[in-house]
Amino acid sequence: MVIEIVDIYWWILWGSLGAAVLATFFGDIIEGLFEGLDEFLSPLLLFGTLSVIGGAGVLLTKYTDWIAVYVLLASLLIGTGAYFLIYHFMIVPMSNAESSTSKSVMDLEGKxxxxxxxxxxxxxxxxxxxxxxxxxxxxxxxxxxxxxxxxxxxxxxxxxxxxxxxxxxxxxxx
CATH class of the missing domain: 2.40.50.140 (Nucleic acid-binding proteins)
Incomplete structure (x- = not known):
């Protein structure tokens, strides 16, 4: 059995989507595993980026005539772009919302x-x-x-x- 390049991208895509679904059900455990790491490596960010890389690889392999190296580089570039978009538009606002809520309870003294x-x-x-x-x-x-x-x-x-x-x-x- 020969594994084609597109199969690898499918495995990345389905694996990251499956991990995201598992993170939904076992989020506290997964969050504990990633606790020592910075928010740059949050499960949402990692699984989201891997999903984009896998999806881009599948689509570029199917709809372009590019060689495997170009597809890989383009997928990584698209995944890097998605990484920064997810980080700036999802992770940062969520962490700001969490910290402002937790601090505000303690800031009520004197009110x-x-x-x-x-x-x-x-x-x-x-x-x-x-x-x-x-x-x-x-x-x-x-x-x-x-x-x-x-x-x-x-x-x-x-x-x-x-x-x-x-x-x-x-x-x-x-």
Whole structure:
């Protein structure tokens, strides 16, 4: 049995697409395997680039009269272009979105909020926090272990384990 060049490109294409499907189901495990590597080598980027290289190789082999070396070089060039496009238009925006969300929870200290669900002295309620970047609801506990009624203005004193600890605004602050 003789393996043709186009068969190799098909194996690359189907292998990378299969790996992408497996990454969908086992994403946390695969992400853990790639954890030490930079975002330049993320599974999405690697599998996407290999899929483009395989697909370009299949199409160029079928629809051009180029020799195998030219098809390989053109496929690698197209794959490199896809690598940079995927990186700049998918990986970078996703990593910025993840980091801005995780940092913003910790940046809530000192922010003013309004209680939307009464916070019992020993329990949890909910606060509404507005900022220039949008508004959000957060689970809240009373920092002073006092009941805070719905509609009261509060200040976020600290954030622990994704829970904001708030203190009621006294009349002297208004």
């Amino acid at each position: 003013l909020a309004e209680v939307i669900t009464t916070i019992p002295a020993e329990g949890m309620g909910e606060v509404f926090i507005e900022s220039t970047h949008g508004s959000r609801n957060e689970i809240a506990k009373s920092f002073d272990y006092e009941e805070i009624k719905q509609g009261e203005k509060v200040v976020v004193v600290e954030v622990k384990e994704q829970i904001v600890y708030v203190s009621s605004m006294n009349e002297e602050f208004n």
